[in-house]
Amino acid sequence: MSDSVHDKPSEADSPKESRHFIQQAIDADLASGRFDGVFTRFPPEPNGYLHIGHAKSICLNFALAEEFGGTCNLRFDDTNPTKEETEYVNAIKDDIEWLGFKWDNLHFSSDYFDKLYAWAEKLIEQGDAYVCDLNAEETREYRGSLTEPGRDSPHRDRSPKENLELFRGMRDGKFADGEKTLRAKIDMASPNINLRDPVMYRILRAEHHRTGDKWCIYPTYDWTHGQSDSIEGITFSICTLEFENHRPLYDWYCQKLGIHHPRQIEFAKLKLSTLLIGKRHMLRMVKEGLVDGWDDPRMPTLSGYRRRGYTPESIRNFCADIGVAKFNSTIDIIRLENSVRDHLNKVAPRRMAVLDPVKLTITNWPSGEVVTNEAVNNPEDPNAGSREIPFSGELYIEREDFREEAPRKFFRLKKGGAVRLRAGYIIDCQDVVKDDDGNITEILCTYDPETKSGEDNSGRKVKGTIHWVSAQHAAEVEVRLYDRLFTAEDPSKCEEGQTFVDHLNPDSLKTVTAFVEPELAKAKVGDRVQFERLGYFIVDQDSTDDKRVFNRIVSLRDTWGKMEAKGKTT
Secondary structure, eight states, X not given: OOOOTTOOOOGGGSOOOOOOHHHHHHHHHHHHTSOSSOEEEEOOOSSSOOBHHHHHHHHHHHHHHHHTTOEEEEEEOOOOTTTOOHHHHHHHHHHHHHHTOOOSEEEEGGGGHHHHHHHHHHHHHHTSEEEEOOOHHHHHHHHOOSSSOOOOOTTTTOOHHHHHHHHHHHHTTOSOTTSOEEEEOSOTTOSSGGGSSOEEXXXXXXXXXXXXXXXXXXXXXXXXXXXXXXXXXXXXXXXXXXXXXXXXHHHHHHHHHTOOOOEEEEEOXXXXXXXXXXXXXXXXXXXXXXXXXXXXTTSSBHHHHHHHTXXXXXXXXXXXXXXXXXXXXXXXXXXXXXXXHHHHHHHOOEEOEESSEEEEEETTSOTTOOEEEEEESOTTOGGGOEEEEEEOSEEEEEGGGEESSOOTTOOSEETTOEEEETTSOEEEEEEEEEOTTSOEEEEEXXXXXXXXXXXXXXXXXXXXXEOOEETTTOEEEEEEEEOOSBSSSSTTOOOTTOOGGGGBOTTSEEEEEEEEOGGGGGOOTTOEEEETTTEEEEEOTTOOSSOOEEEEEEESSOSSSTTSOTTOOO
């Protein structure tokens, strides 16, 4: 049941569809001779853990390279040392491999700091960059707005010689943090604010996770990104739509330097209902203890989904199913949940578990007798075989599967009624035992020995089937019932005085002691199973030799959907 991290996704993982607009653009560029190959990259900043939105970009970039026989690099855009850590680098690598992909080359933007610096001096010498003394607040003021043009910096007309001397002084630590910046000289009246003399370097004395204290100036993302693509020979820089307005700047830098010029193509990022995937929000949840770390199974991080029990196949299939779009939209979270349901339905073995047990005694069962009943492991997989389950006169069933007084369409067990025990017998309920407070502590039934599953020739028909475990043989386990972290469709939308924290679901985690088939006491961390009639579960890393811990991956049905009829009793 373990995942192979180096397996490439198979063609069966995603259905073949008409070619999307990025594939068409690549086809055209290859046909015209603009490029002679497809070289892509996935360029995360190591300032947090990857989330489900990154999965779409990972799948797209790696799949395009594979489709066209090219390469896909993993490059860490590590230009902000105050927020980046080696922990994040390692987590990102693990997540990509878990998804089923392997990069062709591993790079860091910090590998190119010397080259980027040399190119910055070239722009200065050409008169295309200058050192500016405005502070951050003044720079924003001079930049203007969407409706008003910006104003030239008073330092914009410094000579290349003076700018070069000042820039080298910035590099050599002669100025204080924030005292000066290097800016590209483009057009302060441009309708595209990104072209209004953007900052290329800022002074920042901070320890870098790879270069240490070698540098006290660091390049900005916009200056670094395109040049790093060029150095690596990337042909197609696949970005999300928020970088569309940055594309003219990407192109301007490449053109001014006269270097290899990749083509940037933008696509709609993945946004899912009920999720909040901004790193700022996720970091707050981690730091304030609102969740149990980046890999909390309620988190939208890939490590969270991994621990929750989602399969890499289900996430890849989901990304293929939603396709590649040009316009942003919100995808219903149900589509992701259904993707994991579909995959686990095919591969997860079935087992029985009781989460809220009530004792059921078969009064006519031979005293002390134990038999083994045969049950199918997975009806979706003929090769999965079957297993033997111990059956005795004392069982546990789900409390909600019994009603002393039940409505007409309640087809589970009720007083005076009959039901089939899955892989067992038909039982008839005779009576109940209650404590002093009127709570049912025991259900008394008789069984019909002629109705054993697989051997039933009695002709009896009942409408309901329920699951059970033998009280004598069941293993006691901890079950964590994870649910959605937020109750709102869009947790980022808050009323005045509220924050996203006000949308947290108080029932996102419930922990219960449950009873399961005895063999599950030996289940391994990472094993996934379907608890029949309840949902899909995975053995969590917190498990010990004495007690297994199971996380609920997803229920069998969407319990949040509008299709679920309120008050449904069957």
